[in-house]
Amino acid sequence: xxxxxxxxxxxxxxxxxxxxxxxxxxxxxxxxxxxxxxxxxxxxxxxxxxxxxxxxxxxxxxxxxxxxxxxxxxxxxxxxxxxxxxxxxxxxxxxxxxxxxxxxxxxxxxxxxxxxxxxxxxxxxxxxxxxxxxxxxxxxxxxxxxxxxxxxxxxxxxxxxxxxxxxxxxxxxxxxxxxxxxxxxxxxxxxxxxxxxxxxxxxxxxxxxxxxxxxxxxxxxxxxxxxxxxxxxxxxxxxxxxxxxxxxxxxxxxxxxxxxxxxxxxxxxxxxxxxxxxxxxxxx
Amino acid sequence: xxxxxxxxxxxxxxxxxxxxxxxxxxxxxxxxxxxxxxxxxxxxxxxxxxxxxxxxxxxxxxxxxxxxxxxxxxxxxxxxxxxxxxxxxxxxxxxxxxxxxxxxxxxxxxxxxxxxxxxxxxxxxxxxxxxxxxxxxxxxxxxxxxxxxxxxxxxxxxxxxxxxxxxxxxxxxxxxxxxxxxxxxxxxxxxxxxxxxxxxxxxxxxxxxxxxxxxxxxxxxxxxxxxxxxxxxxxxxxxxxxxxxxxxxxxxxxxxxxxxxxxxxxxxxxxxxxxxxxxxxxxx
Numbered sequence: 116x117x118x119x120x121x122x123x124x125x126x127x128x129x130x131x132x133x134x135x136x137x138x139x140x141x142x143x144x145x146x147x148x149x150x151x152x153x154x155x156x157x158x159x160x161x162x163x164x165x166x167x168x169x170x171x172x173x174x175x176x177x178x179x180x181x182x183x184x185x186x187x188x189x190x191x192x193x194x195x196x197x198x199x200x201x202x203x204x205x206x207x208x209x210x211x212x213x214x215x216x217x218x219x220x221x222x223x224x225x226x227x228x229x230x231x232x233x234x235x236x237x238x239x240x241x242x243x244x245x246x247x248x249x250x251x252x253x254x255x256x257x258x259x260x261x262x263x264x265x266x267x268x269x270x271x272x273x274x275x276x277x278x279x280x281x282x283x284x285x286x287x288x289x290x291x292x293x294x295x296x297x298x299x300x301x302x303x304x305x306x307x308x309x310x311x312x313x314x315x316x317x318x319x320x321x322x323x324x325x326x327x328x329x330x331x332x333x334x335x336x337x338x339x340x341x342x343x344x345x346x347x348x349x350x351x352x353x354x355x356x357x358x359x360x361x362x363x364x365x366x367x368x369x370x371x372x373x374x375x376x377x378x379x380x381x382x383x384x385x386x387x388x389x390x391x392x393x394x395x396x397x398x399x
Numbered sequence: 400x401x402x403x404x405x406x407x408x409x410x411x412x413x414x415x416x417x418x419x420x421x422x423x424x425x426x427x428x429x430x431x432x433x434x435x436x437x438x439x440x441x442x443x444x445x446x447x448x449x450x451x452x453x454x455x456x457x458x459x460x461x462x463x464x465x466x467x468x469x470x471x472x473x474x475x476x477x478x479x480x481x482x483x484x485x486x487x488x489x490x491x492x493x494x495x496x497x498x499x500x501x502x503x504x505x506x507x508x509x510x511x512x513x514x515x516x517x518x519x520x521x522x523x524x525x526x527x528x529x530x531x532x533x534x535x536x537x538x539x540x541x542x543x544x545x546x547x548x549x550x551x552x553x554x555x556x557x558x559x560x561x562x563x564x565x566x567x568x569x570x571x572x573x574x575x576x577x578x579x580x581x582x583x584x585x586x587x588x589x590x591x592x593x594x595x596x597x598x599x600x601x602x603x604x605x606x607x608x609x610x611x612x613x614x615x616x617x618x619x620x621x622x623x624x625x626x627x628x629x630x631x632x633x634x635x636x637x638x639x640x641x642x643x644x645x646x647x648x649x650x651x652x653x654x655x656x657x658x659x660x661x662x663x664x665x666x667x668x669x670x671x672x673x674x675x676x677x678x679x680x681x682x683x
Contacts, residue, residue, distance in 0.1 A: 232609055240600035252609055283605055291605035294594040300669075301653055302590050307672040309642060309651035310578040310679065321567055321575035325516055325536050326679035332616040333583035338676030341669035349662045358593060359654050363647075365592035369585055370643050378633045385584075385625035388591040392622030395594065395610035 117145065118272075119170070123163065125152045126208050127182030128243025131159030133276055136245065142170050148295060150240055159243065167198050174200045178272060179231075181207040185346045188215055192222050199223070203355065204265040204270070210292060211350040212256045212285035216263055220258065225265040228256040228285060230292075231278055248276070253278035256285040286354075293354035295395065297347040301355075303337030304344070306330075339370040402556075403428065403454070403463040405440045405475055407447065409518065410492050411466030412527025415443030417560055426454050437524055451482050458484040461558060464513075465491040470629045472499055476506050483507070490556070494576060495634040496540045496569035504542065510550040512540040512569060514576075515562055522624075530561070537562035540569040570638075576587065577638035579679065581631040582646060585639075587621025588628070590614075630639040 116139050120127045122260070123145040134141050135158060143154045143163035151163035164170055183191050188207050204225045209215050216228040232252040235242060247258070253273045257266050273280055283291075306391070313319040348355055372380040400423050404411045407429040418425050419442060427438045435447035465472050472491050479489070482609055490513045493499050500512040502538035519526060537557045539548040541550050549646065557564055567575075594614070597603040632639055656664040 136564045159499055196656040254605075255607070268522070269603050277418065281605065281608060283601065287599070287602050287605060289500075290597070290599065290602045291609055294597065294602075295606045295610040296613040298593065299590060299613045301650070301657075302586055303617050304669055305646055305649040305653060306583060306586050307429065307644040307676050307679075308653075308668070309582065309624075311672075311675040312645055312649065313574070313578060315571070315574065316601070317567065318571050318574045318578075321538075321565065321571060322579045324565060325538070325575055325678050326579040328517055329583045329620045330579040331680040333587050334672075334676050335616045336613045336674045337669075339669075341666050341673055344669040345662050345666040348657050348665050349660075352657055356654070356657060359650075359657070361596055362589055362593040363650065365596065366585070366643075366650075367588040368641070369589060369592075370647075373632050373636055373640060373643070376633075378629050381632050382625050382629040384592070385588055385621075385623075385628040388588040388595075388618075389622045389625055391595040392591050395591075395607050396615040396618070 116140070116177040117142070117172070117175050119173075119176050120160065121145075121179060121181045121195070122183035123150050123159065123240050124182065124241075125238055125242045126231070126247075127180070128154065128157070128159050128240045129245070129247035130180060130276075132245040133248065135159070135161070136276060142173075142176070144170065153240055156238070159240070167195065173198060176200070176203050178268060179203060179205045180272075181205065181209075183333070185209045185211060185215070185350050189218050189222070192219055192226070196223050199243075201225075204262075204268050206269045209350075209375060210296070210347070212254075212288045213354075214350050216256055216258060216285040220260050224260075224362070225262050227261055227265050227269040227271065228288075229269060230254045230256070230288065231273065231276075247278035248273075248349065251278055252281055254281045254283060254288050256283060256288050260283065289351050289354040290357070293351055297351055297355050298329045298358045300336050300339065300344045300347060301359065302362060303334050305318075305337070307334050307337050400424070400461040401426070401456070401459050403457075403460050404442060404444065404463045405429075405463060405479070406467035406471070407434050407524050408466065408529075409522055409524075410515070411464070411501045412438065412441070412443050412524045413517075413529070414464060414466065414560075416527060417532065419443070420444070421559060426457075426460070430456065434524055441524070441526070441527070443527060451456075451479065459483060460484070460487050462552060463487060463489045464491075464556075465489065468626075469493045469495060469499070469634050473502050473506070476503055476510070480507050488546075488552050490553045491553055491654070494631070495582065496538075496572045497638075498634050500540055500542060501568040504544050509546050510542075511545055511549050511553040512572075513553060514538045514540070514572065515557065515560075517562075530596035532557075533561035535562055538565045538567060538572050540567060540572050544570065572596065573635050573638040574648075576639070577635055577642045581635055581639050582642045584620050584623065584631060585643065586626045587618050590600040591618050591621050606671065
């Protein structure tokens with residue numbers, strides 16, 4: 116196939132490595148000309164440009180994967196559609212789906228939303244690596260409007276990359292990631308904020324000296340990239356607010372048991388969360 | 400010195416290894432006779448018993464370290480005091496201090512509270528290891544009633560074990576650990592609870608399939624030992640409730656910005672938590 120990758124960062128670059136190894140023709144598009152040169156030098160793309168009209172043989176493109184930050188996905192698609200052949204299928208890799216898919220399928224009838232759950236702590240083309248997607252979950256979010264041939268092609272594409280494919284509505288995707296991915300950011304950030312607002316300076320300094328693995332792990336995602344956290348909230352705010360409500364209710368419940376000094380209930384609660392956690396992640 | 404270790408689990412056992420290596424005489428006391436035999440076989444103690452009166456030459460003991468679970472510290476001290484010489488200093492390793500120290504110094508005038516911040520994910524005598532305390536913080540919590548000679552001896556004891564010694568009031572200790580150690584347990588457990596109470600079964604199963612490193616780290620301490628979490632709440636509930644109030648206020652604030660769709664404020668909040676976190680734990 117001829118495949119276009121728009122946005123040559125960690126995800127787009129890693130896709131390029133795997134696709135060229137499988138003998139696909141890959142072109143790249145990036146706002147930054149230096150990134151285009153680097154992508155060709157690294158072997159990520161056969162050709163790359165910062166201007167869509169300079170891509171040779173653009174009309175033969177079978178599939179375009181938009182790998183830009185969330186906020187740029189729709190503007191990017193809005194520009195691309197003026198240059199595409201009617202048969203070209205477009206997908207994206209954004210971590211929210213409802214707001215993206217609803218508009219994207221209006222802009223392009225052969226659009227299918229995707230979300231591969233892959234990444235590292237690093238960003239940018241230099242962090243790209245082969246086999247990033249192997250054995251990782253990838254969610255595809257078709258709607259009643261989705262073109263069946265476009266869906267089939269996008270499924271084949273992710274399967275060839277070795278992902279574990281899941282399929283659901285954009286709404287259910289956003290609810291699921293709101294809980295396990297977006298909610299933890301705000302739960303964790305509020306922990307840092309609560310510990311930082313300690314008015315007694317001796318206690319604050321003591322806490323800073325004593326903070327250990329429990330604080331470190333629980334605060335990790337709340338101390339992560341602020342722009343990414345903001346995008347999660349901005350593009351998935353309805354689902355996130357629903358999960359935050361549910362979180363506040365759980366927290367209120369355990370606080371009321373602590374206030375009532377009902378230690379049996381507190382221990383039962385923690386016994387349940389211990390066994391429930393094992394249904395989400397391996398022990399450890 | 401002649402040193403007694405009461406409670407031969409991870410902490411007591413690890414103390415034994417280090418103390419004997421420094422040529423101290425070590426006796427051990429455990430409720431479980433098999434643990435006493437094991438401690439002698441492992442080289443943790445010179446002698447050990449499940450009955451205090453069977454410890455040879457008990458009256459020459461310079462220092463006793465109580466390493467039982469929190470709930471057993473005061474009952475254990477209450478039994479010990481009937482058998483000790485007046486010069487014997489007693490300390491403990493409990494992770495809460497105010498309720499322990501207030502009663503313990505009534506029971507024994509040469510009591511000094513300690514809290515070494517060391518541990519592993521494992522429990523019990525088989526998990527004991529040499530050098531567990533090396534370079535770890537250890538907090539000593541004297542009060543105006545503390546005997547100066549007892550304090551000096553306990554300080555020397557922890558310094559010889561290689562800990563980084565800190566000193567503060569029992570109250571300030573409990574406030575500091577309430578924030579960085581006890582609060583994370585309930586913040587984290589409430590996350591698991593909120594994700595588990597998803598009423599839509601497809602969303603719940605999807606969330607379980609997609610949960611990844613963010614959920615894993617943020618939920619780790621909330622999926623830990625329920626009895627330990629209960630003890631944190633039970634023995635430090637005033638400080639914990641204060642921190643939970645502060646946590647709810649931080650969470651309410653960021654929720655209100657999300658509700659108002661004030662993304663600049665959300666990003667500023669996350670920018671602050673990112674830099675504040677670095678004051679507690681090394682980056683990563």
